[in-house]
Amino acid sequence: xxxxxxxxxxxxxxxxxxGRWLDDKSAPAIEVRNPSGGEIVGAVPRAGRDATRRAIEAxxxxxxxxxxxxxxxxxxxxRRWYELMLEHQDDLAAIMTAEQGKPLAEAKGEIGxxxxxxxWFAEEAKRTYGDVVPSPWADKQILVKxxxxxxxxxxxxxxxxxxxxxxxxxxxxxxxxxxxxxxxEQTPLSALALAALAERAGVPPGVLNVIxxxxxxxxxxxxxxxxVRKLSFTGSTEIxxxxxxxxxxxxxxxxxxxxxNAPFIVFDDADVDAAVExxxxxxxxxxxxxxxxxxxxLVQEGIHDAFVAKLSIAVxxxxxxxxxxxDVQQGPLIDDAALDKxxxxxxxxxxxxxxxxxxxxxxxxGGTFFEPTVVAEVTPEMRIANEEIFGPVAPxxxxxxxxxxxxxxxxxxxxLASYFYSRDIARVWRVADAIQAGMVGINxxxxxxxxxxxxxxxxxxxxxxxxxxxxxxxxxTKYMCIxxx
Ligand code: ADP
Numbered sequence: 001x002x003x004x005x006x007x008x009x010x011x012x013x014x015x016x017x018x019g020r021w022l023d024d025k026s027a028p029a030i031e032v033r034n035p036s037g038g039e040i041v042g043a044v045p046r047a048g049r050d051a052t053r054r055a056i057e058a059x060x061x062x063x064x065x066x067x068x069x070x071x072x073x074x075x076x077x078x079r080r081w082y083e084l085m086l087e088h089q090d091d092l093a094a095i096m097t098a099e100q101g102k103p104l105a106e107a108k109g110e111i112g113x114x115x116x117x118x119x120w121f122a123e124e125a126k127r128t129y130g131d132v133v134p135s136p137w138a139d140k141q142i143l144v145k146x147x148x149x150x151x152x153x154x155x156x157x158x159x160x161x162x163x164x165x166x167x168x169x170x171x172x173x174x175x176x177x178x179x180x181x182x183x184x185e186q187t188p189l190s191a192l193a194l195a196a197l198a199e200r201a202g203v204p205p206g207v208l209n210v211i212x213x214x215x216x217x218x219x220x221x222x223x224x225x226x227x228v229r230k231l232s233f234t235g236s237t238e239i240x241x242x243x244x245x246x247x248x249x250x251x252x253x254x255x256x257x258x259x260x261n262a263p264f265i266v267f268d269d270a271d272v273d274a275a276v277e278x279x280x281x282x283x284x285x286x287x288x289x290x291x292x293x294x295x296x297x298l299v300q301e302g303i304h305d306a307f308v309a310k311l312s313i314a315v316x317x318x319x320x321x322x323x324x325x326x327d328v329q330q331g332p333l334i335d336d337a338a339l340d341k342x343x344x345x346x347x348x349x350x351x352x353x354x355x356x357x358x359x360x361x362x363x364x365x366g367g368t369f370f371e372p373t374v375v376a377e378v379t380p381e382m383r384i385a386n387e388e389i390f391g392p393v394a395p396x397x398x399x400x401x402x403x404x405x406x407x408x409x410x411x412x413x414x415x416l417a418s419y420f421y422s423r424d425i426a427r428v429w430r431v432a433d434a435i436q437a438g439m440v441g442i443n444x445x446x447x448x449x450x451x452x453x454x455x456x457x458x459x460x461x462x463x464x465x466x467x468x469x470x471x472x473x474x475x476x477t478k479y480m481c482i483x484x485x
Pocket of ligand 1: 219
């Protein structure tokens, strides 16, 4: 079934290199399927090393010109790209829902969110100030300026097919860098549609390139090629480690946004209804397929039963279905592997004594649809308490004291997002301080915005995206000492 778009030219089936749309017939195309019904939505080239090398050469050639444009010029081009995204929000959302499965309303929301990174970095482009440092020498001046790092590479996942690209590309372009993007094989169409709009916005040839194809081959070239000076990756910790090791011989700069195991702690003094609402937003958005999704709900014993009961009622009311249907709140999981993982983790938990309080099984719609699930009496030995679930399953653990909750929350190799609910101001400060995470949501389940720094500690990665820090990831510092004055 072909997608019906107002601007059909947004649906692309070629890679974008050096400002040109190219085929790559060296291997059979990648078919893009809708996870809701399995039908083919499009096809893109299965490009490999050669195309990647050409894209790197194009990005290198374009760098000279782009890095010398004024910040004001880059800001204007980015601003135009942002406006075009909003103009085409419906089409971009339709493409996203078709290839990713998320409900149309969420897809539209993501396009707005993705565009907001471009708007933000269009503004930040003009504020990459340096310093004039008071000199210890009477005859010398010390100046510090910020420069773009050069040619960059971005490798992005399927769960946010647009936002994970714009939060890397926008700061790179704003800083004066050029970039090659390799989107996830499940969701290349959103990436190519963004490139089509960037082209229309006036991003010059070679400044932004998008290559679809064999991840391992493209990744090998992007990481080995000495011309690439920086890699920004969002995805699994396993692949992040691999890419970091591949970048080591050429010592590329790295931004890594990897897995999480977000604790969501509800203390006895919390507003239970607010906590349930926050848990629904944090856990079930994108059917649980975000790296900041609550992965372990720790609930204090005094409020535990009320919270489980209210959450279960709310979860049972979530409408599951094809993301294109108007009132659907939960789409399918991305693929069979995702479904298998959820089933395995649940089996392990139930086998070790956990209790299903809502859902718990594949949805009657079949395919990769899964019932939104609440599982109670989860304990730290269960796999579900330690691994990223990436599905609509909320495991609930009971705890007694604040210290115990913090100890459980911090007993993870990950440290991306964390959340807790409390109305005690002293506790709010204590717990926020003690939690080992890059981000802490306090009395809220939604924390992502372009203006705040997104990123993790421990094995959740390094670097920050968004905020005024986001552009620094794409700049290095040059110190100039002017003598003989
Ligand atoms: P997920 O489990 O979310 O698919 P991955 O880390 O496997 O997470 O994928 C995130 C991105 O990394 C995708 O674009 C994927 O194609 C890419 N990727 C996976 N394996 C490699 C690899 N060996 N080299 C480079 N990129 C890879």
